[in-house]
Amino acid sequence: MGDSIRILAEVQGDVTEFRTLIRHPMETGLRKDEKTGKEVPAHFIQEVIVEHNGKQVFKALWSSGISANPYLSFKFKGGKIGDGVKLSWVDNKDQSDFLIAKLVKAD
């Protein structure tokens, strides 16, 4: 688990900047395969949830209008260096993944 997700969550004062890259095709269902000419079925992340110390701090609802291999960043208050932060995603094919990372000191 977690292979699809990279997280960098940096604490600066009271604010944590959370950044993530997720490996996912984010297929719209409109694209045709170049070889077969058949439509590639829609396959995209629908929901991303981030929790800090077990409390939800962010939720993203996505369509296939988000670029392939999505990037996402947001900021929340109250994070301390060493705290745990968990990102989980689920897509329209019921596939999912999650990763737990630690908050680090900002460079």
Added chain:
Amino acid sequence: MYLSRRLFIKVGLGALAAFMAGFGILRGLRSDWPKAAFNAHDVDAALQALLGVTLNDLTLSDKIKLTIPKVVENGAIVPLSVDAGLEGVESISLFAAKNPHALTSSYMIPAGTLPYVATRIKMEKTADVIVVVKANGKFYSTSKRVKVAVGGCA
């Protein structure tokens, strides 16, 4: 232990129900994924389905800062960030007006999270990118026109 056929069926059905309930819980994760809003084609229909408002109900606000390129070569990757300088922000939603489905994404902002989000969206063609912010139960927006050289929705 000997199981009568009747008991075996009962136990089997019970296990099946528990198994399906388990899936129900998993599916429950996305029970609030706003399907109608994401399937809508134009901004107004998507707005109506998502937030129950129309474009006319939105107040333009220069406190919402949308950072996005004026021109992009490749519509498959349009980087943007939104910094909504408003109090009591509950959600931020991003629309690309001329995409096959205008609503790209929507973000829930609980108390303690700053009204900020950055991501990368796809754009089919040159169009307005519209940000709609719900704050203290009211709706605010800003938009910027983005020129797209090659569409990125296919």
